[in-house]
Structures are given as structure tokens and as C-alpha cells.
Amino acid sequence: MHDSHDIILKEVAPAEVGEVDLYQRREKIYTRKIEGFFQKIRLYTGWPLLLAYFGLPWLIWDSRQSVLFDLPARKFHIFGLTLWPQDFFLLALVLIIAAYGLFMVTAIVGRVWCGYTCPQTVWTAIYMYLEQLFEGSRNQRIKRDKAPWSIEKFYRKILKHGSWLFVAFLTAFTFIGYFYPIRELIVDLCYIRVSVWPAYWILFFTLATYINAGWMREQVCQYMCPYAQFQSVMFDHHTLIVSYNSLRGETRGPRKRTSKRVDSSLGDCVDCQLCVQVCPTGIDIRDGLQYQCTGCALCIDACNSVMNKMGYSPNLISYTSESALAGGVMHWFRPRIVGYLSVFILMVALFVYTLVNRTPLEMTVTRDRGDLFVRNTNGHIENIYTLHIMNMTNATYRYNLSVENLANAHLIGNREPEVRAGEDLHFSIRLKVPPDAAAPLNQMIFFNLEAQTDTELKTKVESRFIRPEL
Helix, strand or coil: CCCCCEEECCCCCCCCCCCEEECCCCCCCCCCCCCCCCHHHHHHHHHHHHHHHHHHHHHHHCCCCEEEEEEECCCECCCEECCCCCCCCCCCHHHHHHHHHHHHHHHCCCCCHHHHHCHHHHHHHHHHHHHHHHHHHHHHHHHHHHHCCHHHHHHHHHHHHHHHHHHHHHHHHHHHHHHCHHHHHHHHCCCCCCCHEEEEEEEHHHHHHHHHHHHHCCCHHHHHHHHHHHHHHHHHCCEEEEEEEEHHHHCCCCCCCCCCCCCCCCCCCCCCHHHCCCCCCCCCHHHHCCCCCCCCHHHHHHHHHHHHHHHCCCCCCCCCCEEEEEEECCCCCCCCHHHHHHHHHHHHHHHHHHHHCCCCEEEEEEEECCCEEEEEECCCEEEEEEEEEEECCCCCEEEEEEEEEEEEEEEECCCCCEEEECCEEEEEEEEEECCCCCCEEEEEEEEEECCCCCCEEEEEEEEEEEECCC
């Protein structure tokens, strides 16, 4: 829209609802730049996520990378916490918590995750900004794409795609930096000595980012993302969605920019098509709720800008619920929300309890399967065990090893093993008893392991002691 006070808004036929052929050629969507309240929110939520994503691998925590998923060493460093494959239960809890959190948020406020924090949305917004920076406004891009090739068109395309590839490379490099020490990775890249697999994955994720955010865009949300297909089952009449108030907006029609309507039969919608032009998925929100809508609120800001210029009340398009649109009351706490919230709180409590009570020490005891028992020259009965001790801390500890529930038992071997940080120590040890010791033929025993300098760092493992019949 122009700034002239007397301009008549161009009349365009409202968008029609039709069948979509999945095999039809994609029509390029030329989005229009818009600013407004919700776009500021998207900015405030997007930048912290971007800064965290690109910055965390460069932070140092206890003389190592703050976040590093060291797959060869099977160690996952997250600030001061080191997780091992034995902590897979914690990962499962995190995924369950994330799932129920997403379900709960979706049931309350719709697809707010898609509109504000989804990586596909954030990176697509970056690519759209670069496209507008190098190729101009929506009308300029449409005109330039229809025009024959020229020097200006060529270098603008080169600048756009070059910037897209640069952002894609930074994204891929940072992602690999979470699995490969990022400071070593950048040195290896600079001296062109990076190994095959890191180079392959950097290339793979560079192309994936470039294609998904630059070329496919809304198709990723519509056809590839499973969340778009099943999120509607979490909606009800009280879920916040981006909606058009047809009772207030219809009948649509163009008019001069004035607070007084010449035709009283017209509603507030001036049929300017601005809500369609700013939509990254190319839908017309006036046709009702559609699964393609990601809840980004671009159409709300666009419509409010028009309502402000026309002197009408805002929020012809707004975040609301079907219940509120029908004149009812929106209920925030509903049985579904209470259910999601209860499970979410339970899972968070279980995760915190497991994490707080987690012992970063593991021991396994395996009896020698070759001989059930051995009788030495003195007549003592011996059983042989193989011990695996894993120190899952970031410090070296010396431990005391003992046995309980077996009278007159004596350990022969390394009873004070020293295990370095992150080491998985394997060694054999013998346990003997006098030949006349009163004990069952198959006695349950317990191996106790306790750090000498930290009494809280201990574990107990059950095993068996086998002796011959007297």
C-alpha cells in the first residue's frame, strides 16, 4: 500500500479454496516484508536461540568444550555434567519431557513452536531477509524474475545464493562442532587436513540447510514435517489459533482510506491481500484454519497495519479460539491440559530425582565360567571374578573393594584399584574361604566399592560364591 491518503485499495478477488495436487509444480512464493508487534517477539525469541546455537561450542567449561558429544569416547559433556551410554534413561526422559511439553503448549497456544522457535522457521526467516537484502522488495523480485537475464540480475542472484551458502556452511560447521572439538575442526579446515567423515557431514548439512531453508521452505513444513500432519489432533475449541473474524470482516471490499465507510454493507476487510502476501506458506487465512498455517502471526501484523491506516479497530486477524469467535468463553484449564501438565510435571520430577541421585560410578562383576570353584594347595575354596569398574567422573579416584555376606572371606588381588577419569578398568580378583567355612553351596554375596576420598561415591553389586559339597 502507498502512503497517499486518497488511494483506493486495488480490488482483488478473494483467494479460493481448491484441491492441491501433490505432484504439481511448486509456485514460488514471494513474501512481503512486514513489521509489527509479533515480529518483534519473533526477533526476541530467535536471536537468543541463534546466539546459543553458534556460541555454546566455543565456550570453555573446566578446561574443555562446554557442550561436546564425544561419540568415539562415548561421553557427552554438557557443561559440568558428563553422561555415558549407561545414562540413556536420562535421554529417554528428556525426549518424553520435550514431547509432553510440546503437546501441552500446542493444546494451549497452537503452533507457537512452529511460528517462533522451530529451526526451519528461524533459518527460513534468515534466508528471506537475505533475499530481500540482495534482490529487493516483493514487487522488485517478481519483476526481476520475469525479466531476461542481465548483469544486474546475475550478480544479485550470485550475492543471494552466496550468502545462503555461507550461512548454511556456518550452520553445518557449528553443528559438527558439537560432535568434534570445534577448535580442532577450524584448524583442520584452515590447513585442509580435516578427515573424510567430518568433511562429508559438513558438506551434507551445508547442502541440507541451503536446500531446506532456501529452496523448499514451506514445503518442509507442509510435506516433510510430521508435526504439521498430526498437530490438529491436539487442538480443541479453546486452543489459540491465528483466525480471521469473518463476522466483522465480511463483506470484503475496497474503499478509500477514511474512518467512515461509504458503503455500510461492507465489513472491515478491505481485501488488500496483504495477509496473503506476507504469509510464508502462501495461504489465505480468511479461508479458515489450515494445516499449512505455522502460527507465525505475520498476517496479524500485516492486517493490523492496514486497520491502523484505515482507522479501524485492530485484530481483525488475531490469536483467538473458535470458542471466542463464536461468542463463548475460552477456558485455559481443561481436562486435556491438566492431563498433559500432570504427566509433564511427573516426568520433570523423575528426571530431576534421577539426575540428583545419579552415581557416576559403575561396577559389573562376572564369575569365571570355566571353573565353578578352585581348591588351592591349602584346601581353601576360591572363586575367580572379573571386575569392570567405570569411573564416570572427571577426576581420578582410588577405591576400597570389599565383600559382604560371606564369613571368613578374603580377597586376593587389587583391593584398592585406582581408576582415572573416564576410565573403564578391567581386572581379575580371587575370593577365598576356609574349607570348613559354614556356607551354602551357592551363597549370595555383595561386592562393595567406595572411593577413599568421597564416601558418597560408592556402589554395590550382587554376585554368587560357589563351593563344593562337604
